[in-house]
Amino acid sequence: GENVEQHPSTLSVQEGDSAVIKCTYSDSASNYFPWYKQELGKGPQLIIDIRSNVGEKKDQRIAVTLNKTAKHFSLHITETQPEDSAVYFCAARGRISSGSARQLTFGSGTQLTVLP
Amino acid sequence: DSGVTQTPKHLITATGQRVTLRCSPRSGDLSVYWYQQSLDQGLQFLIQYYNGEERAKGNILERFSAQQFPDLHSELNLSSLELGDSALYFCASSVSLGTGNQETQYFGPGTRLLVL
Numbered sequence: 001g002e003n004v005e006q007h008p009s010t011l012s013v014q015e016g017d018s019a020v021i022k023c024t025y026s027d028s029a030s031n032y033f034p035w036y037k038q039e040l041g042k043g044p045q046l047i048i049d050i051r052s053n054v055g056e057k058k059d060q061r062i063a064v065t066l067n068k069t070a071k072h073f074s075l076h077i078t079e080t081q082p083e084d085s086a087v088y089f090c091a092a093r094g095r096i097s098s099g100s101a102r103q104l105t106f107g108s109g110t111q112l113t114v115l116p
Numbered sequence: 117d118s119g120v121t122q123t124p125k126h127l128i129t130a131t132g133q134r135v136t137l138r139c140s141p142r143s144g145d146l147s148v149y150w151y152q153q154s155l156d157q158g159l160q161f162l163i164q165y166y167n168g169e170e171r172a173k174g175n176i177l178e179r180f181s182a183q184q185f186p187d188l189h190s191e192l193n194l195s196s197l198e199l200g201d202s203a204l205y206f207c208a209s210s211v212s213l214g215t216g217n218q219e220t221q222y223f224g225p226g227t228r229l230l231v232l
Binding site for chain 2: 031033036041042043044045046049089091093094101103104105106107108109
């Protein structure tokens with residue numbers, strides 16, 4: 001089934017700097033890659049997503065890139081602010097087992113801390 | 117606020133007991149997903165319901181079951197609880213089956229279960 005690896009597990013940056021989080025996936029048939037932000041005590045919130053027919057997508061300070069050949073995708077946050085501090089999860093929609101319908105498999109998360 | 121509601125927010129119970137977690141999807145969403153989030157396993161997909169029917173199963177134990185009612189709310193039943201079942205349980209919803217361009221999943225705030 002699908003396996004998603006996420007790095008780094010923790011990331012500290014100075015306010016105003018950029019942050020990059022990387023994920024790799026195993027199922028070459030995976031076709032949808034969302035990124036979620038989870039603040040303490042809350043549920044994951046979708047911040048951006050990308051589909052397999054697109055190589056890059058931007059939304060203000062957030063961008064995601066996808067390399068289907070290498071099976072990896074990355075989240076880029078520019079001009080980071082203290083309110084960006086949270087746990088970020090990547091996910092890939094692939095088959096969790098042979099013959100199953102596609103479901104989201106999540107990475108293990110990255111704790112991003114933006115230092116003022 | 118994602119529009120997905122979950123009750124209760126917190127639940128403390130003893131080993132061997134049975135609990136029921138409740139989820140109301142966003143207005144208009146037909147699919148409901150259940151996830152378990154623990155420190156060592158991350159976010160794990162448990163089960164999906166679409167318009168009242170079970171659609172897909174993930175890593176759901178036999179002691180756990182779910183259902184989706186005609187009004188589209190869903191319940192996750194956990195029985196014969198063990199210490200290791202302590203975790204955050206999230207419900208998510210999407211407009212349709214989770215394929216095509218309508219696969220965005222919106223998460224609720226979660227139910228924190230503590231088994232003592």
